[in-house]
Amino acid sequence: AQSVTQLDSQVPVFEEAPVELRCNYSSSVSVYLFWYVQYPNQGLQLLLKYLSGSTLVKGINGFEAEFNKSQTSFHLRKPSVHISDTAEYFCAVSENTGGGNKLTFGTGTQLKVEL
Amino acid sequence: DTEVTQTPKHLVMGMTNKKSLKCEQHMGHRAMYWYKQKAKKPPELMFVYSYEKLSINESVPSRFSPECPNSSLLNLHLHALQPEDSALYLCASSVREAQETQYFGPGTRLLVL
Numbered sequence: 001a002q003s004v005t006q007l008d009s010q011v012p013v014f015e016e017a018p019v020e021l022r023c024n025y026s027s028s029v030s031v032y033l034f035w036y037v038q039y040p041n042q043g044l045q046l047l048l049k050y051l052s053g054s055t056l057v058k059g060i061n062g063f064e065a066e067f068n069k070s071q072t073s074f075h076l077r078k079p080s081v082h083i084s085d086t087a088e089y090f091c092a093v094s095e096n097t098g099g100g101n102k103l104t105f106g107t108g109t110q111l112k113v114e115l
Numbered sequence: 116d117t118e119v120t121q122t123p124k125h126l127v128m129g130m131t132n133k134k135s136l137k138c139e140q141h142m143g144h145r146a147m148y149w150y151k152q153k154a155k156k157p158p159e160l161m162f163v164y165s166y167e168k169l170s171i172n173e174s175v176p177s178r179f180s181p182e183c184p185n186s187s188l189l190n191l192h193l194h195a196l197q198p199e200d201s202a203l204y205l206c207a208s209s210v211r212e213a214q215e216t217q218y219f220g221p222g223t224r225l226l227v228l
Contacts, residue, residue, distance in 0.1 A: 036219070101209065
């Protein structure tokens with residue numbers, strides 16, 4: 001069975017500072033990995049995804065993530081955050097179990113950008 | 116265009132009411148999903164439809180009844196809900212039911228009184 005761990009429930013950071021949101025996963029088969037962002041009272045928006053190929057993935061809004069198979073991690077980074085990045089961030093793993101595509105989410109990390 | 120639309124945006128219903136949530140996508144996706152999200156929690160999968168057939172039901176109570184009338188539409192019929200069913204209901208779609216990217220709608224915020 002697959003699982004996703006987001007160790008940090010909240011990450012406060014000052015505007016223009018760099019940030020890293022951590023995500024670790026466990027799965028017995030090959031996985032696809034995703035980061036989604038959820039702004040208050042909205043649905044989920046795809047930030048970036050790793051399906052195969054280059055382990056460094058670039059997404060929207062200046063975010064990037066690195067897939068590390070040996071560490072089973074997929075940490076999200078941004079070199080300089082903006083106030084508008086304040087939101088909830090979910091890491092997710094998709095595993096084809098033969099019974100269908102199931103997307104399992106981590107518990108989320110609240111990124112709070114302060115002036 | 117990666118848009119999934121959901122109506123209504125907000126819904127308030129009593130425990131004896133019958134209501135429906137609607138989800139629509141025109142991206143030609145053949146897999147559609149319903150998720151339930153409680154406050155400060157991640158989304159939880161409820162149902163998966165693949166090629167208009169129900170392929171996954173995550174042991175959801177029968178007071179929630181999904182329906183996929185065609186490849187673009189997904190409904191969630193609600194009857195005799197409980198206050199604890201109050202949540203944000205999210206719809207998503209993907210090209211197929213393989214390990215594909217899921218695109219989410221804005222959700223319907225449901226309050227059961």
